[in-house]
Amino acid sequence: MRLHQIFAISICWATVLLTSCEALLKVPIPGCTDLHSFNYDPEATESDGNCLKMYGCTGYQGGYANSGHISTSIGNAYVDGLLQEEIGYQRAFFQQVPAQLLILFEPSAELANCYANAQGELLVGYHFFQKHIGQYNELAVAGVMAHEYGHRVQFQHFQQGKWLNDYAGKFQVELEADAFSGLYMALAKGAYWSEMEPYFQATFDAGDYMYNSRDHHGTPQQRMACAHLGVTAAAAILNGQLGTQYGDIHQYFMQEIRNRIAPRSEEAPALASALPEIPLPRLTYTQRQAYFPHE
Numbered sequence: 001m002r003l004h005q006i007f008a009i010s011i012c013w014a015t016v017l018l019t020s021c022e023a024l025l026k027v028p029i030p031g032c033t034d035l036h037s038f039n040y041d042p043e044a045t046e047s048d049g050n051c052l053k054m055y056g057c058t059g060y061q062g063g064y065a066n067s068g069h070i071s072t073s074i075g076n077a078y079v080d081g082l083l084q085e086e087i088g089y090q091r092a093f094f095q096q097v098p099a100q101l102l103i104l105f106e107p108s109a110e111l112a113n114c115y116a117n118a119q120g121e122l123l124v125g126y127h128f129f130q131k132h133i134g135q136y137n138e139l140a141v142a143g144v145m146a147h148e149y150g151h152r153v154q155f156q157h158f159q160q161g162k163w164l165n166d167y168a169g170k171f172q173v174e175l176e177a178d179a180f181s182g183l184y185m186a187l188a189k190g191a192y193w194s195e196m197e198p199y200f201q202a203t204f205d206a207g208d209y210m211y212n213s214r215d216h217h218g219t220p221q222q223r224m225a226c227a228h229l230g231v232t233a234a235a236a237i238l239n240g241q242l243g244t245q246y247g248d249i250h251q252y253f254m255q256e257i258r259n260r261i262a263p264r265s266e267e268a269p270a271l272a273s274a275l276p277e278i279p280l281p282r283l284t285y286t287q288r289q290a291y292f293p294h295e
């Protein structure tokens with residue numbers, strides 16, 4: 001509640017002129033009324049034209065009250081344990097790329113989100129977690145976190161002055177994060193494409209996974225093709241056909257994204273609607289560890 005509303009109510013109580021209360025309370029409240037903005041103000045009734053644009057899942061801006069608040073706990077010790085366990089697996093996989101897990105309490109369920117930032121934080125939204133764990137399963141939560149971890153890998157290389165000019169647009173950054181997610185699921189979790197395909201399909205179709213627009217992260221078909229590309233890369237690495245340095249993997253991902261999945265041309269490429277299962281050698285976790293990416 002805003003000060004002038006409180007003031008208005010006080011006046012009402014003081015004067016007991018109940019009929020004028022309604023009129024007083026209808027004083028327009030200027031602010032950002034766009035639900036998909038960083039500084040969305042749920043109390044605003046009139047747009048002040050100062051909405052701050054969201055920049056996908058890498059665009060968390062601190063200091064805006066309506067971006068939510070951040071905590072180290074989701075408020076449930078068991079779930080905290082699950083998330084810590086998962087981030088531990090991801091840290092072991094994405095070697096030399098640090099990420100601190102934090103919980104983002106989004107302002108509302110509609111604003112469910114996850115973020116990664118250049119400061120080394122990976123933020124899992126409370127509402128986001130509830131929604132995904134309810135609709136899908138732990139594998140889906142791990143997949144989303146790995147997409148965010150993919151952004152951490154990108155940020156680290158940007159900070160080293162690398163990869164900066166490799167993307168034709170933000171959507172290619174996002175698509176590569178999907179490829180890193182598929183790579184993690186296959187190479188670290190040992191998951192098969194058929195196991196991850198249903199939740200990737202469901203979240204991409206919903207335009208989910210950091211809202212804004214359906215196409216913000218690339219089309220659902222492009223995103224599916226990139227998650228699949230990650231599994232293809234895992235198979236290539238395990239078969240000794242692709243190097244294990246971040247640079248090798250990035251080069252392979254970008255080549256496929258640029259040439260086949262999301263080229264610069266306006267023309268949408270014809271992507272196979274049904275993506276085939278990719279055979280992965282049956283290896284133990286310890287055996288697969290030798291193939292985890294590194295600098």
Ligand SMILES: [Zn+2]
Nearest residue numbers: 057058174177
């Ligand atoms: Zn993203």
